[in-house]
Amino acid sequence: MRIHAGVLLSFTLAAPGWAGTLVHGTLPTTLIPYPLAYTVLLPDGYDPAGPALPLLLALHGGDGDNGFLSKQQPILEKLWAAGTMPKMVVATPDAERSFYMDRKDGSQKWETLILFAFVDHLRERYKVSRERSGLFLFGISMGGLGGLRMAFKHPERVGAVVALEPGADPALKWADVKPRNRFWRSDALMESVFGKPVDEAYWQANNPANLAIANAVGIRDSGLSVYIDAADEDMFHLQEAAEFLHRILYDHQIPHEYRLIRGADHLGPSLLPRIQDGLTFLSRVMNPWKSGPAVSSARKLLEIQERNYRSKY
Numbered sequence: 001m002r003i004h005a006g007v008l009l010s011f012t013l014a015a016p017g018w019a020g021t022l023v024h025g026t027l028p029t030t031l032i033p034y035p036l037a038y039t040v041l042l043p044d045g046y047d048p049a050g051p052a053l054p055l056l057l058a059l060h061g062g063d064g065d066n067g068f069l070s071k072q073q074p075i076l077e078k079l080w081a082a083g084t085m086p087k088m089v090v091a092t093p094d095a096e097r098s099f100y101m102d103r104k105d106g107s108q109k110w111e112t113l114i115l116f117a118f119v120d121h122l123r124e125r126y127k128v129s130r131e132r133s134g135l136f137l138f139g140i141s142m143g144g145l146g147g148l149r150m151a152f153k154h155p156e157r158v159g160a161v162v163a164l165e166p167g168a169d170p171a172l173k174w175a176d177v178k179p180r181n182r183f184w185r186s187d188a189l190m191e192s193v194f195g196k197p198v199d200e201a202y203w204q205a206n207n208p209a210n211l212a213i214a215n216a217v218g219i220r221d222s223g224l225s226v227y228i229d230a231a232d233e234d235m236f237h238l239q240e241a242a243e244f245l246h247r248i249l250y251d252h253q254i255p256h257e258y259r260l261i262r263g264a265d266h267l268g269p270s271l272l273p274r275i276q277d278g279l280t281f282l283s284r285v286m287n288p289w290k291s292g293p294a295v296s297s298a299r300k301l302l303e304i305q306e307r308n309y310r311s312k313y
Contacts, residue, residue: 036113085279098193141238160282161226232262
């Protein structure tokens, strides 16, 4: 039996006195063999004639589906009620175990469907932003992997990506991925997505670490905001991939926030505060911290000091 965060997230938060509205729908498409099922959460007070709200895609984990959103609803509404997260329209597609990827054989095009056709559908149906800065991706495990891939490939379309314990690989070549980092994905699953045998070039073209290197300039220039977290006791060893990606982002001067959570696992009680931290990161994206005069003054003094020091050596 496979165990993934996408199906085991269940919290006992007290329901607020008011609540948003969950809407279930399907999107006819030729990009996969059947219509896309999805769920949308409209925040309390949503007004189709009012200002456009940000659009947040909440991407489920490995064995999840669009029911993931109903599990996140109490968390989102708690943050909205507290004013610690701006209200948004939130949508979750049922992406199965797709990795949110276009398959190599072209039989299923999940990335194209979700980031393009699905987003366009939501923008037509709901009063949401049509700007890059108003589209956010939030994902756990496989959803974190998919969010990073889509954001790094298409930073011109995404304002921010939050990836919790992303199901990525700590390598730049498929041949270098160790058994401890791939035991939980069958060969048949990988071959259904990347070709049989796994096509090394296609894997690299869809691996977040490789994408970060290849598209570093585009990612930096876009202003994409990136948040990655990992559990230091992750049962799938995903902290190794997160740390690997963090170092690549750092070395390529791609701004991001990275958190390694002490004593946390892939499942369990650490997920609730981590989800809340990831979602409130989006508040900081929309309302950045102001440095203030004290910071500006200190920076000017240090710049003078550094310049004088460098002139001596």
